[in-house]
Amino acid sequence: NRQRIILLVNGPDAIAINKTTGEIIAEYTIDPTKNYQSKKKNPRTKKGNDDPTHPLQKRER
Incomplete structure (x- = not known):
């Protein structure tokens, strides 16, 4: 399942x-000494964009 991300x-x-949705999929702290980057243990739980002036919000209304 491919997703377009920012x-x-x-x-x-x-x-x-x-x-598309503005949902936070994952957060990382990049360690250049490692070949694999683990997701942060406690990522932000907020989903979507709550900025009423953001183009995604205008489209959803």
Whole structure:
């Protein structure tokens, strides 16, 4: 099941977001000494985008 995502990166932190729904799929702290990056244990639980001016919100109304 492929999903289009937006990947937000700030230093070693990365957040994968579903491009269509705005749902946070996963959060990572990138460790360049490892070949595999584990998901954060306690990711944000918020789903979707609550910004009323965001284009996805306007489309859903």
